[in-house]
Amino acid sequence: MEIFFQQLVNSLSVASVTILIGMGITLIFGLAGIVNFAHGEFLMVGGMATWFLVSAGINFFIAVLGAMILVGFLGFVAERGLFRFTLERPMNGFIMSIGLSVILQHVVIRLFNEVQKTIPDPIGQVWVVHGVDIIVMRAIVIAITAIVVAITYFCISRSRYGLALTASIADPDTAALMGIPVRRYVTGVFIYGSVLAGLGGALMIALFPITPFTGSVVIIRGFAVSLIGGLGNVGGAVVGGLLLGLVDGLSAGYGFPEWTDAYSLVLMIAILIVRPQGLLGGTLGPKAS
Amino acid sequence: MTRARLYLLLSLILLLLLSVFGERLIANQFAYYYDILITSGINVILAVSLNLVNGYTGQFSLGHAGFMAVGAYASGCWSNNLDPMLLSLIGGSTNPIASNLVFVLSMGVAGLLAAITGLLVGIPSLRLRGDYLAIVTLGFGEIIRTAILNLDFLGASRGLSVSGGYTNLFWTFGIAALCSYTVLGLVHSTYGRGFLTVRDDEVAAEAMGINTTKYKVIAFVVAAFFAGIAGALYAHFKAFITPEGFNFFRSVDVVVMVILGGMGSTTGVCLAAILLTILPELLRSLSHTSIVPPAYHGLLENRLILYSLLLILFMLTRPQGLFGSRLAVRKRAGTPSQSDG
Numbered sequence: 001m002e003i004f005f006q007q008l009v010n011s012l013s014v015a016s017v018t019i020l021i022g023m024g025i026t027l028i029f030g031l032a033g034i035v036n037f038a039h040g041e042f043l044m045v046g047g048m049a050t051w052f053l054v055s056a057g058i059n060f061f062i063a064v065l066g067a068m069i070l071v072g073f074l075g076f077v078a079e080r081g082l083f084r085f086t087l088e089r090p091m092n093g094f095i096m097s098i099g100l101s102v103i104l105q106h107v108v109i110r111l112f113n114e115v116q117k118t119i120p121d122p123i124g125q126v127w128v129v130h131g132v133d134i135i136v137m138r139a140i141v142i143a144i145t146a147i148v149v150a151i152t153y154f155c156i157s158r159s160r161y162g163l164a165l166t167a168s169i170a171d172p173d174t175a176a177l178m179g180i181p182v183r184r185y186v187t188g189v190f191i192y193g194s195v196l197a198g199l200g201g202a203l204m205i206a207l208f209p210i211t212p213f214t215g216s217v218v219i220i221r222g223f224a225v226s227l228i229g230g231l232g233n234v235g236g237a238v239v240g241g242l243l244l245g246l247v248d249g250l251s252a253g254y255g256f257p258e259w260t261d262a263y264s265l266v267l268m269i270a271i272l273i274v275r276p277q278g279l280l281g282g283t284l285g286p287k288a289s
Numbered sequence: 290m291t292r293a294r295l296y297l298l299l300s301l302i303l304l305l306l307l308s309v310f311g312e313r314l315i316a317n318q319f320a321y322y323y324d325i326l327i328t329s330g331i332n333v334i335l336a337v338s339l340n341l342v343n344g345y346t347g348q349f350s351l352g353h354a355g356f357m358a359v360g361a362y363a364s365g366c367w368s369n370n371l372d373p374m375l376l377s378l379i380g381g382s383t384n385p386i387a388s389n390l391v392f393v394l395s396m397g398v399a400g401l402l403a404a405i406t407g408l409l410v411g412i413p414s415l416r417l418r419g420d421y422l423a424i425v426t427l428g429f430g431e432i433i434r435t436a437i438l439n440l441d442f443l444g445a446s447r448g449l450s451v452s453g454g455y456t457n458l459f460w461t462f463g464i465a466a467l468c469s470y471t472v473l474g475l476v477h478s479t480y481g482r483g484f485l486t487v488r489d490d491e492v493a494a495e496a497m498g499i500n501t502t503k504y505k506v507i508a509f510v511v512a513a514f515f516a517g518i519a520g521a522l523y524a525h526f527k528a529f530i531t532p533e534g535f536n537f538f539r540s541v542d543v544v545v546m547v548i549l550g551g552m553g554s555t556t557g558v559c560l561a562a563i564l565l566t567i568l569p570e571l572l573r574s575l576s577h578t579s580i581v582p583p584a585y586h587g588l589l590e591n592r593l594i595l596y597s598l599l600l601i602l603f604m605l606t607r608p609q610g611l612f613g614s615r616l617a618v619r620k621r622a623g624t625p626s627q628s629d630g
């Protein structure tokens with residue numbers, strides 16, 4: 001039983017990072033209508049920036065802020081420079097983002113190298129609760145994710161900005177007529193999603209090593225999470241992330257961990273076939289069928 | 290006999306002559322160019338077959354490498370296990386006719402298995418469209434790769450060595466010609482106009498009584514069939530295959546060829562496939578001259594960076610590709626089209 005709880009705690013911290021990625025994708029894909037395949041690379045850049053700052057002797061939590069700002073700026077440049085021109089044809093944006101992801105990968109390899117990067121555990125303490133070891137850093141990751149999810153959820157469903165955002169994806173023309181700066185909202189959502197990717201990367205490198213190729217592994221899981229939960233649905237991303245995190249953690253503990261990647265994809269495809277709108281549905285973005 | 294069929298027959302005869310009399314010479318004297326030649330032939334098959342799905346039918350598949358992997362591994366396993374028996378049945382491995390017959394059988398198995406996989410992937414395409422379909426096909430490709438990585442009898446991550454090495458100029462370019470002929474014949478027939486209607490306006494097509502689902506599935510199955518055969522040619526050419534040879538970026542390669550050539554233009558896609566096979570080699574030889582500073586050698590030799598830049602450039606300036614028609618580039622549903630036509 002203690003092993004089970006140990007696996008549960010571990011998979012919860014893995015799930016937190018997955019939720020952050022999935023939430024970024026679900027917002028950008030579902031609310032801005034942009035399929036950004038380079039989102040995983042944004043996360044990797046965030047992790048690498050954190051590594052760079054921490055090895056330069058800066059406190060981890062300040063480095064996290066730095067990574068978020070950097071990746072947010074990257075998102076701003078990508079949206080204004082590239083995706084803005086393909087808003088009418090999302091497929092083209094998707095194809096373009098594949099190119100962007102390869103280029104980002106190689107820029108990072110050129111700047112640093114392809115060896116995996118780790119940072120020392122920023123806290124380095126362990127709590128023991130009833131025989132279950134809880135690494136403090138993992139608990140902090142889970143707490144930060146919970147706070148970010150709560151803020152995002154309330155901003156989108158309760159604030160006037162969230163309402164305007166919802167309106168501008170439901171009917172861009174009418175929303176624009178009502179005085180909502182639709183394009184600015186698209187940029188805003190894209191930057192916010194990118195900042196989440198930066199945060200995800202920064203928290204990820206506190207838990208596992210990151211290589212320049214981490215992004216392409218992470219992105220598929222991110223899409224799986226956002227499609228499982230339902231696009232544009234923050235709650236859906238949380239459910240999807242928890243589901244995948246549990247499947248991963250438990251499969252690692254109880255059998256066939258080498259098939260982990262296949263599990264999440266099979267889950268995604270099965271759910272899309274049965275429920276194209278995702279588990280929680282409520283998608284405002286492009287329709288699946 | 291129609292003109293197209295005449296051309297097909299003529300090219301096959303020419304290839305046969307070339308293969309019988311020139312194969313050894315080219316393979317031994319110009320091994321480097323022979324390698325490029327066969328690779329570009331395989332790429333033509335992949336790109337032309339993917340064009341049926343992505344260009345003519347207006348779907349978006351990102352899992353072509355998965356079908357290729359199915360074909361390559363099916364053909365490899367078949368040849369490794371059954372070829373010695375078959376060869377001894379029909380007269381020894383030294384007999385060129387016997388070995389070619391065996392290869393045809395092996396390619397057939399590869400194509401069929403890949404086509405069955407294509408049918409399985411085609412089923413979700415009935416419900417999903419656009420970006421969703423792209424992500425699902427990508428997922429299928431990754432599942433196939435993960436499966437191969439974990440199946441021990443396929444060599445897992447160690448790779449599989451394939452005996453035989455039957456791939457030659459005749460089969461590579463013969464299949465490429467056959468593939469182009471099939472795709473063009475399908476699309477330009479009365480029956481095959483259905484592919485184009487699915488792309489241009491699915492709702493209107495359905496209202497006119499066209500079974501759009503059927504056309505989508507046929508497109509997937511035909512494309513997967515040829516991708517499987519391309520995989521078989523690849524396996525017998527390289528003689529050693531690993532799952533990493535069929536990863537996501539292999540699919541992206543093929544997609545780049547289709548986009549650069551122009552979705553829905555077989556000529557353009559053929560040219561793009563050949564061009565994109567030769568270009569990295571040209572750049573590589575360029576990078577060994579003194580024009581380029583040494584720091585940038587790696588950059589020029591990297592095919593993926595070149596492809597990525599081309600992708601972004603083309604998406605921003607000419608989304609229909611070099612030879613494509615504007616119709617093949619889809620807009621978001623609900624947005625009225627202005628310049629399409």
